[in-house]
Amino acid sequence: MIGDYTYSEFFSILAMQGFAGLILFSVFVLMALGLAIIFGQMGVINMAHGEFMILGAYVTYLCSNFVSSYAPALFPIYFFVAMVLAFMASFALGLLVEWAMIRHLYKRPLDTLLATWxxxxxxxQLYRSVFGAREVGVTLPDWLMGSVALTDIVEVPINGLFVMGLTLAITVAVYFIMFRSGWGKRVRAVMQNRVMAGAVGIDTRKVDRMTFGLGCGIAGIAGAAFTMIGSTGPTAGQLYIVDTFLVVVFGGAASLLGTIASAFTISQAQSTMEFFMSGSMAKVLTLLSVVIILMLRPQGLFTLKIRQ
Structure with a gap:
């Protein structure tokens, strides 16, 4: 016996909370990947990142309603179309925001924080005016409903497995874009030495705009995935922005591997502790642990080695 639980019940609880943590980990990674690109590569503190996620969620909601009303035969596959549209909408808004506001605030992190806040x-307020203050949810296709029974006690929701698979695919895609493509080399060149990158012919302004747009587009995909595990409201993005910044800083601002490792550590710790204590206490203990580790290792779990 462990407390009031038998060994079988205790380990089943740990397994179920572990899978719940993996779903939370998936959302953290999708959010943090976009933020790591914007903050880690560009040094821009984007406090509106959660709102780009919610834009993707609302696009998915609109797509769900449109398809169910006017093209019900396509409903089983609408979610894939919704993810593409969510990416495009957040990407386009990101380009607009970078052109209209962010490009004037580079090298001024406090100003970018205030402006994006x-x-x-x-x-x-725009979402509240258009969609109302009440939270909305999407209707999922039948193939995303239900769960897979691993044991007599442990069951894993199918939509959670889909979100994890989506996260893996997006992570691999971001890796190849940032580290195996010519455009990724240009992004990293601008990050390391903007003046020299411009001197060799790289259009640094275009790189900045596309990088910011890509980070916002990935947040839009995170919003589409978010609709599977929670309802969407005008302020829902703010519930994740602090955790997302925590993931990026804890993992190392410019490290893709650090972002993934940090998201896994924080999500698993938070999910497991939430079962044995209140959600607020679990978050407090998680934050305290991260703060103590950052005091000992302020550069985060992983850092890029850049020759000065």
Missing amino acids: GLSLVLQ
């Missing part, structure tokens, strides 16, 4: 408030 104001942008987040504007977008929240």
Whole structure:
């Protein structure tokens, strides 16, 4: 016996909370990948990142309603179309925001923090005016419903497995874009030495705009995935922005591997502790642990070695 649980019940609980943590980990990674690109590569503190995620969620909601009303035969596959549209909408808004506001604030992190925080408030009010203050949810196709029984006690939701698979695919795609493509080399060149990158013919302004747009587009995909595990409201993005920044800073701002490792550590710790204590206490203990580790290792779990 462990407390009030038998060994079988205890380990089954750990397994179920572990899978719940993997689903939370998937959302963290999708959010943090976009933020790591924007913050880690560009040094821009984007406090409106959660609102880009919610834009993707609302696009998915609109797509769900449209297909169910006007093209019900396509409903089983609408989610794939919704993810593409969510990416395009958030990507386009990201390009607009970078052109209209962010490009004037490079090398001024406090100003970008304040400006994007104001942008987040504007977008929240816009969502509230268009979609209403009440939370909305999407209707999932039948093949995403139900669960897979691993044991007599442990069951894994199918939509959670889909989100994890989606996260793996997006992570691999981001890796190849950032580290195995010519455009990724240009991005890293601009990050390491903007003046020299411009001197060899790289259009640094275009790289900045496309990088910011890509980070926002990935947040839109995270919003589409978010609709599977939670309801969407105007302020839902703010529930994840602090955790997402925590994941990026804890893992190492410019490290893709660090972002993944940090998201896994924080999500598993938070999910497991939430079962044995209150959600607020679990978050407090997680934050305290991360703060203590960052005091000992302020550069995060992983750092890129850059020759000075």
